[in-house]
Amino acid sequence: MPILAKNKHRYPANWRSIRAAILERAHHSCEFCGRPNHVWATRLGAWCWTKTSAESIWPGERAYKIVLTIAHLDGNPEHNDGMDAGGPVIPTWRIDESNLRALCQRCHNRWDAPMRVQNRRITRRGRMACGDLFDHA
Numbered sequence: 636m637p638i639l640a641k642n643k644h645r646y647p648a649n650w651r652s653i654r655a656a657i658l659e660r661a662h663h664s665c666e667f668c669g670r671p672n673h674v675w676a677t678r679l680g681a682w683c684w685t686k687t688s689a690e691s692i693w694p695g696e697r698a699y700k701i702v703l704t705i706a707h708l709d710g711n712p713e714h715n716d717g718m719d720a721g722g723p724v725i726p727t728w729r730i731d732e733s734n735l736r737a738l739c740q741r742c743h744n745r746w747d748a749p750m751r752v753q754n755r756r757i758t759r760r761g762r763m764a765c766g767d768l769f770d771h772a
């Protein structure tokens with residue numbers, strides 16, 4: 636996921652180093668599905684075709700490039716496995732203890748989907764509450 640402008644202040648100053656370390660730990664492949672970074676893929680049924688260049692894509696296929704991003708599994712960009720403390724970046728090599736994962740677009744979207752639904756619900760409820768305040772004045 637690209638970092639939203641409204642959330643940029645929540646990321647640490649050394650985010651680029653953290654990101655690089657996590658990609659290194661992941662060997663530049665999605666840590667959920669194994670797709671390598673920067674390969675071309677097409678959507679045929681179950682997203683099963685991986686290509687190494689745009690030229691090998693069949694005419695008419697809808698292609699996209701896999702771009703790994705770093706996911707915060709708990710949805711909190713301020714929880715960076717302690718790598719934002721200002722010292723050298725030391726990734727958590729025990730992956731099961733890490734809050735950070737290198738994920739492809741599909742896996743990142745799937746992981747974040749329930750949190751986005753919840754955030755939309757909270758936003759909607761907040762708007763309704765404002766409406767209640769002003770409607771009955």
Ligand SMILES: [Zn+2]
Pocket residue numbers: 665666667668669670738739740741742743
């Ligand atoms: Zn993936």
